[in-house]
Amino acid sequence: MRVASIEFKARAGEKLADATLQRNLVRVKGKFAAKRAAAMAGFHDFEGLREAGREIRQRTLDDLDVWLGIFERSATAGGATVLWARTPDDINRLVLEIAFRHGVRKIVKSKSMVSEESSLDRAIEAAGLEVIETDLGEYILQINGYEPPSHLVGPALHKSKEEVADLFHRRHKTARKEGIEDLCLEARAVLREHYLTADMGISGGNFFVAETGSVVLVTNEGNATLATGLPRVHVAISGIEKIVPTLEDAATLLRLLPRSATGQPISNYVDVLTGVRGEGEGGVEHMYYILVDAGRTDVLASEVREALRCIRCGACMNHCPVYQSIGGHPYGWVYPGPIGSILTPMYAGLENAHPLPAASTLCNQCGVVCPVKIPLPDLQRKLRERTFERRLAPWSERAALRLWSWVAARPALYGASMRVVARLLRIWGGRERRIRRLPPGGGWTAGRDLPAPDGRTFREQYAARRRAGGKPR
Amino acid sequence: MRVGLVVTCLVDLMRPGIGWAAVDLLERAGAEVVVPATQTCCGQPGWNGGDRAGAAALARKLIAEFEGCDWIVAPSGSCVGMIRVHYPTLLADDATWSERARSAAARTRELTQFLVDELGFDAVPGRHDGTVTYHDCCAGLRELGVKSQPRRLLAKVSGLELTEMAEPESCCGFGGAFSVKFGEIAAHIAERKCAQIAETGAGAVVMGDLGCMLNVEGRLRRRGDASTRVLHVAEVLAGRED
Incomplete structure (x- = not known):
């Protein structure tokens, strides 16, 4: 997918002015944060569970090479084939090779964010094959000309049901439906036909279990069960960081993931798929795993490696004040919100995405809800340091920071400067003591006044009272 | 009990009355309030803006200024967070300053936290x-x-x-x-x-x-x-x- 993160600010401005989107964002905000809070309150020791989740994910990452080796052996023993994609392009190449090998004409796909990194659907179509997204949100985006996802869990959350109704009416050429249930039934009728006629199913992978060689899939619509169970071939694609050592570990993470994502104690469906079918069993004839690096080993070797603990629940964006204001699209790539502000610069280049770690108030609402305790503001700060070092941001920002540090290191100069600034602001504020427009601070005064100061600094007042004798009061 | 007041750069410039209110409350709670005259900024803008060296210079300056104080108190959660949570990280690799940063961090409290948790003071005049x-x-x-x-x-x-x-x-x-x-x-x-x-x-x-x-x-x-x-x-x- 094209990386448009460098245009973050301009695109955020557009989204702030988009009344329909703003209504949709308000609806989404209430839904997810409140449901997570209720689920957390209903669990006896959610903090303990978060710590357990953090520990499992970190322990696995610390020996990731070992666990990947174990997974490959287990999966191979179960009759699956494990393939490795070093780059996003490798994902597309491997999928097409598999498709051609098995004479595949039609592919059904359940949700995979990793495949968005390589724009897999368009590569499949370019090769002359048919691909149908079966996650309702992804399906909506696909039939809307491959609109980019705006959220990890609900890729089409930015859309209202009215927008979806119009879209279905236009694309399915059916009578326009009003209710959500009718819209779902219409999508189901369309998708059922595709499950039954597809030759291959592609899924993501919430977890890969090393001890059993299984893939764990979490869905609410059951589409993954159909997409991976009905066609002859199943290809599961996910990042190499999605390994967990044991089924027991996966079970612990399954208590965290739906609660953090949607506030559900468990998702409607959890599929644990292991290998190909044996004699007299159900299941697929051919099973492939594509384990994707595409920048992950670089992250593992970096100062932001904790970001790899992410289990893609979306809680960070659901609780992010910035995301709540602008939605996911301004982030400009596959992963929006706080986790995207780390992953996008790391996977797609800091030079292409440095506005993202800067576009945060560092409020840490993300950090305190993260089910695996990724210290997101700390990681954003580290990427800001790299931005500063590499001189990627506008020179004026860098100059302002340096000037501030330089002056603040010189108390006499600092004191004199602040005395001047205090007086200027006082005068500028006039009778009302409020500044409506400030040339060097236009970013501030575009949407807010600046309350004007008293005119004399604390240091001045304190020194004066000292000189006046006695206790400075 | 010597309590060093970190006035904070914003209070100094924009609303000095907050500084006076803090002095007043601390004295009522029985503290000897010290306001080092050379204090400027805790370095948070640099730390949050990627200018680690600039932030570290200001951190060392503040630590030195308040070393004679039993406590370091500020009427600001964000400046206290900078000193208490981030100084030890910022100066962790600095052989001569890491211990001094940890000591400053351990002695630093946000104003209301200091009054309630450390002094059990609640005789507020307001x-x-x-x-x-x-x-x-x-x-x-x-x-x-x-x-x-x-x-x-x-x-x-x-x-x-x-x-x-x-x-x-x-x-x-x-x-x-x-x-x-x-x-x-x-x-x-x-x-x-x-x-x-x-x-x-x-x-x-x-x-x-x-x-x-x-x-x-x-x-x-x-x-x-x-x-x-x-x-x-x-x-x-x-x-x-x-």
Whole structure:
């Protein structure tokens, strides 16, 4: 997918002015944060569970090479084939090779964010094959000309049901439906036909279990069960960081993931798929795993490696004040919100995405809800340091920071400067003591006044009272 | 008990009365208040803006200035968070300064936290006739655990009634340089906060960080609210609201 993160600010401005989107964002905000809070309150020791989740994910990452080796052996023993994609392009190449090998004409796909990194659907179509997204949100985006996802869990959350109704009416050429249930039934009728006629199913992978060689899939619509169970071939694609050592570990993470994502104690469906079918069993004839690096080993070797603990629940964006204001699209790539502000610069280049770690108030609402305790503001700060070092941001920002540090290191100069600034602001504020427009601070005064100061600094007042004798009061 | 007051750069420039309120409260609580004259900025703008070297220089300066103090106190969760949480990280690799940074961190407290948790002080002189609502500023809340202390002290202010807004813990959108660099987004976030403040019907919103105060007050005035007051918790507690 094209990386448009460098245009973050301009695109955020557009989204702030988009009344329909703003209504949709308000609806989404209430839904997810409140449901997570209720689920957390209903669990006896959610903090303990978060710590357990953090520990499992970190322990696995610390020996990731070992666990990947174990997974490959287990999966191979179960009759699956494990393939490795070093780059996003490798994902597309491997999928097409598999498709051609098995004479595949039609592919059904359940949700995979990793495949968005390589724009897999368009590569499949370019090769002359048919691909149908079966996650309702992804399906909506696909039939809307491959609109980019705006959220990890609900890729089409930015859309209202009215927008979806119009879209279905236009694309399915059916009578326009009003209710959500009718819209779902219409999508189901369309998708059922595709499950039954597809030759291959592609899924993501919430977890890969090393001890059993299984893939764990979490869905609410059951589409993954159909997409991976009905066609002859199943290809599961996910990042190499999605390994967990044991089924027991996966079970612990399954208590965290739906609660953090949607506030559900468990998702409607959890599929644990292991290998190909044996004699007299159900299941697929051919099973492939594509384990994707595409920048992950670089992250593992970096100062932001904790970001790899992410289990893609979306809680960070659901609780992010910035995301709540602008939605996911301004982030400009596959992963929006706080986790995207780390992953996008790391996977797609800091030079292409440095506005993202800067576009945060560092409020840490993300950090305190993260089910695996990724210290997101700390990681954003580290990427800001790299931005500063590499001189990627506008020179004026860098100059302002340096000037501030330089002056603040010189108390006499600092004191004199602040005395001047205090007086200027006082005068500028006039009778009302409020500044409506400030040339060097236009970013501030575009949407807010600046309350004007008293005119004399604390240091001045304190020194004066000292000189006046006695206790400075 | 020598208590060094970190006035903070924003209070020094924009609202010195908060500094006086802090001095007043600390003295009433029995502290000998020291205000090092050379103090400037804790270095947070550099730390949050990627200028690690600039931040480290200011951190070393502040640590040295307050080394004679038993406690280091500031009327700001974000500046205290900088000293208490981030200085040890910032200077971790500096052989001569890492220990001094840890010592400074251990002695540093946010004002209300210091009064309640360390001194058990609640004989606040303030008087406020009317309803207020309290906004939990992010750094104080999530870096330091400042939540019950200001409320406990506000409960002792005669005439004051506290009514909570829907989401007192959600960010106001300030975020330091963020509020200028991404001003439109910051103002949009502040608007949500202001709407919640308005819903409470309170005559004033009280909080513990001047940066957030400027952001919230700036948005309140811009949305046409000329009456809701924006007060620092120290001003209310000390009875220095003007």
